[in-house]
Amino acid sequence: MYVIRTSADQLYALHQRGELVGILQEAERELGRAESGANEKRAWEHSLPAMARDLVDSGLGAVDMMVECAFPGVQGAADVILAGRHPRTHDLSYVVVELKQWRRVTLAPGSQDRFRVGNFTGKLKKHPAEQTGAFCRALLRSHELFAERDDRLAGLTYLHNAADHDVGDLLSYERTGLSHIFTRDSRGALMRFLRERLAPVPGSPASARFVAAVGPDSGGGSASEVMRRRGGFPLLSDMTATEQFALDVLRAAYAGDRKCVVAMTGADTDVVGTVTASVTSALRGAGYTCRGPERHGSAEPPESDVLLCAESRLVQTDDWTRPLDGHVGTSALMAELIVRTRVPVFFLGNDEGETGSARPCPSDLLRRTAEVMGMPVRFFRLDKEFR
Template identity: 50%
Template sequence: MYLMRLSADELHALQLRDGLVPALEAAEVEQGRAGETSAGEKRAWRHSLPAVARDLRDAGLGAVDMMIEYALPGRKGPADVILAGVHPATHAPSYVVAELKQWRGVTAAPDRAGRFVVANQTGKPKRHPAEQTADFCRALIRSHAALMGSEACLAGLTYLHNAADSDVTDLLRYPRTRLSHLFTRDSRGALIRFLRERLTAAPGRPAAELFAAGPVHARLAGLDPQGRLQWHGDGFRLASDPVAAQRFVLDSVRAAYTAQDKSVLVVTGTTAAHGSRLVGSAENTLNHAGYATRVLSGPCTATFPVCDVLFCEEPWLRSVDAPPGPGRGPDRLSPLLEKMIKVARVPVFVLADDLTAPEDTGDFGVLIRQAAGALRVPDKCIRLDREFR
């Protein structure tokens, strides 16, 4: 159950009167939850919740309901806020679980895979906050009648509104799905677009009331005989969720761009057609954000202008290798790959699973890694078909 529910417009008005934190504290006492909230969490009430309400209002979504501190029985720690409203495409109830962090700097823990160190905080390294949000979303799917059989109406996000991309590059590189989007103050515009893709300006109260009224026992939520949750379709795979796939690729590009050293990105786990659409969407978004981008997808060319982000699709690599004659295969490709890596701040190679590399060329991914290694540039593989936790 939530601690308090009100629209983004109502929360904004309450904050202007300095009444938000007192109202939440009074709700704690009334519900017998007094003393459960730390001083840090109350700072989030004062600063993070109004930031979300501001973004909703700027997106034209002031009527969306915000269910604050939504707790699930038997689960430690509530969700900071669940947004409830109407989906713009389906006109069905739509929900977004939001984890709000005031972190200003985060780095990967050197000796703990998948754990992160937060600047100016002591204690054990922390989980990725987007992973935390995804776990909460899955718990909701297991326990809420409003979500059973219609998981597409739920999404999750983490918002680090105090941090720039360059402050959290290790977080941006981390894989995610539609249940674990990540935004910083640098990607506030992307956050507003995301919210508009999930919610409309219609009042969110009916959706919030439906959500709050409909929890069911986990045993009714699609468990198999071994007690494991049966996911409906493959909705948690990036390959089947183009928006999540694009968001992950964009975040990886942003992380690579803001890092001190150049790096090569290799995207796999997609088809040639899907990869081309993903590249087109990513190029358009990056251009609007001010990046200089170039896409290699048409006829072969050996001219590569200096740019921020260079996308190269596998069909273009095939066109390079196709002409007969001396130097076909690695001898022809390797010098071009090295040239491409040199001219771009972030070279991105999109390889397709439904294409087979020519026998005399070998695996394109291997050649790209070899070219990057020859230039002493680190490479990272992004698999879009992997199912993450």
């Protein structure tokens, strides 16, 4: 099931005494497992203590850590599964953690979903959040504790050595509550996330329940049926995942070598309000200047690092469809907003246009405006379902 199971406090203490790697090696031998390679041992020495330290610093030292945790019917093993109680519901709560020591990652040329790590010339890598999400979904299908209770499970990838600007291509990955991603630059966000999922109480009862629970249901039991009924995982069903995804996309855009326009579609006005408020607070707390357009769509919006513009605010202005330099199908107001910010972000309700309506489609206006300005524009759907 796992190599060792202990609290974050105890694991970090073992690391500080220089005993952690030796204890893990001894546990492997006792379990009859093949000896781990050099990469795994480096992760034991550096990545596991980083995760434990962040738990301790979050006041969650009593949470249990199940290291190198495998489960019947689930391919592969999780680096760590955190086990404890939810701080609000007091129900069982688990977080699958993938730990990476990667420092620089770029999207492979000509690929949409494979990445090159540093100067490594070997096999291209999948996105680590894809790996975490797949492990979580397998648990949801096969583990008794999650039958009709998928809210008990979350997943994250932690690149504790990496700065945002060195892994920008990873931060734009579309994710759900099963595939959050954090870097050393977002350690504060990681700690908030952990406190939202885990209470500062002993996690040993929760880890014991995880180990003792019934595994795969060979008769096609309730967990599999629930997965079939549920279908995909809509991002908007998890506001924490939605807000973190939006924040990561903006941080990646800011760190990019070339300025681009960001468009997020598919969310209604209430959700956009919630997301923009959360993102604005987080960005300002991290030292970015983050603003919205002036109340009446001023032609001189304030300069800023990030500008967040909701479609509902945009269409309130009288001249939002005024063409840019006479170019049909463009918006001079959008262009003004784009020019005066490092990362212009537009929250648009519908990127498909409105059939039979004379009202211009904001997404089409944005595409055409960015094209005329020679500016790339990236669209992200917040209502997409992930499987």
